Amino acid sequence: MPPSPRARFTELSLLVWVAALAVTGFVAVVGAETSAFGPAALIVPAVYLVLVLALHLFLVAQRFHGDQVLMPVAAGLTAIGLVLVQRLASDLLLQQLSWSIISAGAFAATILIPRDLTALSRFKWTWALLGLLLLIAPLFPLIGREINGARIWIKVGPGSIEPWEAVKLLLVVFFAAYLEEYREVLTQTPRRIGPLPVPPVPYLVPIVAMWGVAMLVMIFEKDIGATLLFFGIFLAMLYLATGEAFYALIGVVLLLGGGFVVYHLFGHVQVRVDTWIRPFDEDLRFGAGYQLVQGLYALANGGLLGAGLGNGMPDRIPVVWSDFVFDAFAEEAGLAGAIALLALNLVFVYRGMLIALRAPTTFLQLLAAGLSFIVALQTLVIVGGNARLIPLTGITLPFVAYGGSSLVTNWMLVALLLRVSDVSTRMRGRP
């Protein structure tokens, strides 16, 4: 085959829509803020679009065979995120734009560097150890930081990063490799007590170990979101690898039991649950429940088509740019916009799961499924929290919410999914 570039027309045509979306979004928001249309509104979207186009051309030049839908969808969500940062916290816009440039670099590096994806599975214990170290790093006195009640940050130079974000990628790689290694256990019929299968030791040990780690995170780092997320990812991947719903059920029961005990022992969990159940009570409405109450007002205020970009009052919600972007977007773009946002996430996850189905080896299948599941679960947990369906937790809406660590890891996640799809497309010899 000649080493010519390889056109990616679907991706390019979808990126045209991303460009239109970014430009109109910025014009609307800046227009509402300054009461005039000016070229200043176009600087940030222009820089961002050049960046995205560069990524597209990079993939073309690499003769990359992978999927063409994921990258534009992620770029569209990131564009909406930039519009919302301009709207809600314009002083953070440059910072978020720089983070998207770093994310693009991380994306390109992930596409280039691991020559052989399967090789990732050979270092699985390294990933596990690194993940655990990063997970407990915020607990150490010198580098750890507590922000807004959760001790999940470490100091790096002048800023701070959330190591949990990297941990979720490391854990998915580790689980995929681990579950692949013990898949032979599958072929044996599990011993049964009555109708219930007893998990063989290689499955039972990680269930209990992950449960222990999850409880520690909940108690010491005070982060219910992270707990839910990575225990959820683990159970989903265990179910995918074994096909035994009962194993996942054991995990859920353990989590509920542990959660119940922790709820009664530790104040910070009680506060979260209280503000979820009765945020409008006198003692909470202007205290711990203030943020959630304002978020719910924003949701209600949005109505079907929203107040219009730049026309709502989402700035009444404290820390709206990182915790409550979904409510802010729903207020200004309405139910219609909110559903479109969720549908874009759905496209992403659906595409990711298809990549998993097509992947040639168990490791790659579990890897792709686990990565897509991160995005799905994270969206569910934060949107559910914003809408008061479940207790509010401090995790980010993927790609959209303000936050550097989250944006960088999510773009690395996209690159890994693209790599998996690249392998399967090359292998099937399909254009």
Place this chain on the structure above:
Amino acid sequence: MEITFAVLLWAVRIAFLVLLYLFLIRAFGALQRSLVTETVVAARPSGIAHLVVQRSIRGAARVGERLPLRAINSIGRDAGNDVVINDEAASAKHALLEFADGEWWIEDAGSTNGTVINGELVRARERLQYGDELAIGRVALRLEQ
């Protein structure tokens, strides 16, 4: 002047929502199209590539037969292998043929008589290209798509 600006601003806001949906519809459309082509690919009867028998002996695979390959294939005399070579010159577990990151790789599994690619003995994990000839025992196979 004030009124026209307000009207324009609303037009931009509505355009944003419309574009959001158009983008969503296009993304769904692209998903749908790739799904259709994938179903066609998945409906193909056999493996991702083939070993085509070039030379053989009596009792083993016929010359010209196309043996379908999966992502990881064990080759050997045992009936449990993915590719069975029914020749006493082949070891029970003879070699491992694997697809990893866009390339085919062959590795000898400690066979008695060795695995040969294009006339050269395989010493480590070696890359295999389409069209290469693989000799196991007295059977020769060519890797084809």
